[in-house]
Amino acid sequence: MSDSYDPIVLTAPVTFGYERYSDHGVPWFTGNTLAAMLHLSGLDKSAIDGLAIASFSLPPDTPASLTEYLGLELRLLEALPFGGASGVIAARRAARAVQAGDANVVACIGADTSNPSSFGDLIANFSTATMDASYPYAAAGPNLPFAIMTAAYMERYGAKREDFGRICVAQRYNANHCDYALLGGKTLTLSQYMDARPVVEPLHLFDCVMPCAGADGFLVMREAQARELQLPYVYLKGAFESFNAFADDLVQLRSGWSKHGTALYEQAHMAAKDINIIETYDDYPVVVMMQFEGMQLCREGQAVQYVQDNELRFDSDGPAHNTSGGQLSVGQAGAAGGFLGIVEAIRQLTNSAGANQVKSPMNALVTGFGMINYDRGLCSSAAILSAGNV
Amino acid sequence: MSDRLSRPRSIPGAALSATLGDGKFELPCCTSCGGVQYPPRDICRRCLSDDIEIRECNRGGRVVASVVVHRSFADDFEHGGPWAIASIEMDAGSIVFAHVLEPLRGGTEVTIVAINDVLGDGVLGALAEGHEFQALQDKFSTFHE
Numbered sequence: 001m002s003d004s005y006d007p008i009v010l011t012a013p014v015t016f017g018y019e020r021y022s023d024h025g026v027p028w029f030t031g032n033t034l035a036a037m038l039h040l041s042g043l044d045k046s047a048i049d050g051l052a053i054a055s056f057s058l059p060p061d062t063p064a065s066l067t068e069y070l071g072l073e074l075r076l077l078e079a080l081p082f083g084g085a086s087g088v089i090a091a092r093r094a095a096r097a098v099q100a101g102d103a104n105v106v107a108c109i110g111a112d113t114s115n116p117s118s119f120g121d122l123i124a125n126f127s128t129a130t131m132d133a134s135y136p137y138a139a140a141g142p143n144l145p146f147a148i149m150t151a152a153y154m155e156r157y158g159a160k161r162e163d164f165g166r167i168c169v170a171q172r173y174n175a176n177h178c179d180y181a182l183l184g185g186k187t188l189t190l191s192q193y194m195d196a197r198p199v200v201e202p203l204h205l206f207d208c209v210m211p212c213a214g215a216d217g218f219l220v221m222r223e224a225q226a227r228e229l230q231l232p233y234v235y236l237k238g239a240f241e242s243f244n245a246f247a248d249d250l251v252q253l254r255s256g257w258s259k260h261g262t263a264l265y266e267q268a269h270m271a272a273k274d275i276n277i278i279e280t281y282d283d284y285p286v287v288v289m290m291q292f293e294g295m296q297l298c299r300e301g302q303a304v305q306y307v308q309d310n311e312l313r314f315d316s317d318g319p320a321h322n323t324s325g326g327q328l329s330v331g332q333a334g335a336a337g338g339f340l341g342i343v344e345a346i347r348q349l350t351n352s353a354g355a356n357q358v359k360s361p362m363n364a365l366v367t368g369f370g371m372i373n374y375d376r377g378l379c380s381s382a383a384i385l386s387a388g389n390v
Numbered sequence: 391m392s393d394r395l396s397r398p399r400s401i402p403g404a405a406l407s408a409t410l411g412d413g414k415f416e417l418p419c420c421t422s423c424g425g426v427q428y429p430p431r432d433i434c435r436r437c438l439s440d441d442i443e444i445r446e447c448n449r450g451g452r453v454v455a456s457v458v459v460h461r462s463f464a465d466d467f468e469h470g471g472p473w474a475i476a477s478i479e480m481d482a483g484s485i486v487f488a489h490v491l492e493p494l495r496g497g498t499e500v501t502i503v504a505i506n507d508v509l510g511d512g513v514l515g516a517l518a519e520g521h522e523f524q525a526l527q528d529k530f531s532t533f534h535e
Contacts, residue, residue: 120463125398132403133429136513137487138473139464144487147457148477155455155496201458201472201493250479251454374429375477375485 001267002238007223008095009233009388012040013346015324018180018214018331022113026058027069029111029215029336034070037107037219042229050076050106050220052094054086054335056122057112076103080335083370084281085241085379086110087216087339092239092383094220105225109217112334119211122334129374140200142283143208145252145375147200150286152251154202157301161202163308164285165193167321168206168328170312171282175325177314177356182212182331206328209283214333216343223388232350232389237363238267239383249376256380257294257367265296268384270363272296275384277348277364278319279341282326287377291367295382314356323348323356342366342383349387362387396509402430402442409444410504410512416444417482428484450481451516453498456490466508470529478502478516488516491526506530 014036017029030053038045051074053063061069063079076097080086087110094106123141125131134144153159172188175181188206196205226233240263242256265271272295280291289303297319298306312321324330324344327337345364347353368381399407402418409416418427422439426447433440456476462468476490478500488502500516503523507513508530515526 123463128400128403128431129429131397132399132406134487135464136397136407136507136511137475137489138459138467138471139462140459140475141463143461144457144459144475147459148455151455151457152477152496197460198458198472199461201460203457250485251477375487 001263004267005095005099005236005239008098008220008236009223009226010091010218010220010236010346010385011226011231011233012037012219013343013350013352014040014217015180015343016215018182018212018333020182020210020212020331021115022213025113026055026111027061027066029113029213030066030109031070033109033111033215033217034107037217041219041231043105045072048072048105048107049074050094050097050103052078052080052090052106052108054080054082054090054110054338055112056334057118076106082338082379083335084283084338085368085370085381086335087342088239088366088368088381088383089241090339091220091236091342092241095236098220098222104221106220107217108220108339109215110336110339111215112213112336114211114213114333127373133374142372143200143203145372146284146286147203148375149252150202150284153253153286153289156253157304159289159304161194161204162190163304164207165190166307167282167285167288167312168193171322171326172329174314174323174356175329177354178324178330179354181325181329182210183329184325203284207284209327209332209337212331212333214331214336216336216339218343218346227389232352234346234349234385234388237270237384237386238264239381240264241379241381244378245380252376254290254294254300255369255377257291257382258300261295261382264382264384270384274363275319275365276361277323277345277358278321279345279364279366280322280326281338281341281367281369282322282328283332283337285328287369291369295365295367314358320358323353323358338368338370341368345385349385396511400430402432406430406444407512410514411506411510412512413504415449415502415504416446418442418444419447426480426482426484428486447482448480449502451478451500451502453477453494453496453500454479454485455496456493458493470508476500476516486514488514489526489529490516490518491521491529494518
């Protein structure tokens with residue numbers, strides 16, 4: 001089992017600049033997110049000596065370019081090309097660096113911009129495997145492998161479209177109470193979900209995220225420093241990252257969560273029943289079900305029953321799920337989508353969410369998933385956070 | 391048919407597409423351990439030998455799952471759809487995506503073939519029992535200018 005992350009905490013959660021398209025580049029989103037974190041924490045820019053950054057649209061600039069652009073002098077710079085798994089991985093690596101004394105305060109940021117052609121360009125050249133073996137098959141981008149996973153899940157476990165719809169409809173309800181959710185101004189009913197146009201069957205419109213621009217971030221520091229600054233913070237009770245798990249499975253219906261979930265709960269000294277808030281990576285609802293199962297909220301193949309038994313809203317009696325509306329209702333700001341869940345969890349556990357605040361939450365599970373290289377996501381991650389000083 | 395690849399591919403991917411474009415069903419295989427290398431690559435994912443050769447292999451396979459693409463990100467697929475695509479477990483030991491004539495249930499036995507897509511590039515198709523090669527090929531030929 002991995003060592004504890006004590007006495008490291010996560011603080012200053014920021015969600016910045018979500019919009020459908022933007023004329024600004026990644027440095028602008030990164031700089032504004034950092035400025036908001038400094039404002040929240042009262043720290044001077046010179047106090048930031050580490051940066052962990054995830055972005056798809058940063059090139060031709062690099063993480064090193066950002067240090068010059070934003071006038072940062074650092075002794076730790078971590079690039080996280082892990083897409084939807086990157087937020088948890090940032091927290092984990094930043095916490096270890098601070099614990100070991102390699103940095104004092106690490107800003108962890110996911111940021112991406114968006115324009116009308118950027119998503120198409122990204123998926124056309126995502127990896128050599130997609131160029132050779134996926135894109136020539138009707139150029140459907142990630143919708144192709146996720147439609148295959150969804151179809152396989154439906155055939156194997158008897159899931160129906162309505163079951164996926166429950167997840168999307170509950171998340172839209174949460175988004176209706178979250179001010180930065182781009183689709184939060186629109187309601188979504190199960191019948192609207194069912195009547196939506198097909199995209200890549202069995203996926204229909206509301207199973208797919210809307211690409212957008214935006215950024216999310218948080219600070220990692222020692223608990224003593226957060227106390228001195230009188231900041232609300234959360235503990236990182238456990239975390240893992242996993243790559244290319246279950247490579248021999250014919251179709252991906254599980255990932256690193258099934259391999260490392262038990263160890264994560266042991267590291268955090270808790271069980272699935274202790275979790276009040278679940279923030280999953282929701283690029284498609286079938287992946288949400290895989291995360292529920294892998295993290296033992298239900299048994300493998302039982303997520304259909306789980307979503308029928310649990311309302312999954314921020315104000316439900318049971319565990320709250322994707323309290324901001326998730327990417328399905330906030331929008332997918334590239335790699336920032338991999339930070340959306342952990343930043344929202346920090347906000348919830350420090351009681352600093354808005355109208356979507358969960359009542360007195362103690363523990364949150366955050367899961368990540370990313371990089372569909374060909375037919376499956378190669379990166380997965382998860383963390384358990386607990387309320388700190390609130 | 392075009393005599394060049396119209397989409398960007400890796401070097402091993404371009405070599406495979408050229409072979410498939412000539413109507414030959416062959417795939418990259420490791421000469422050391424024999425494993426099929428798909429998606430195409432120049433080093434074996436099992437034994438790390440870099441002696442990879444495009445050669446004939448078993449054409450049989452079973453559908454893992456299939457889907458229907460209504461929304462494509464490339465202009466050349468915007469017309470002529472929707473496109474049925476299947477994920478197939480090859481008897482030769484790899485997972486391939488392939489064009490199919492219609493959605494097929496998991497477990498359906500198929501034969502994998504080489505076809506030319508809308509742009510003339512060589513790609514993989516799969517035929518279930520009763521499916522004609524020409525019917526699958528014609529799905530693309532119809533849309534050539």
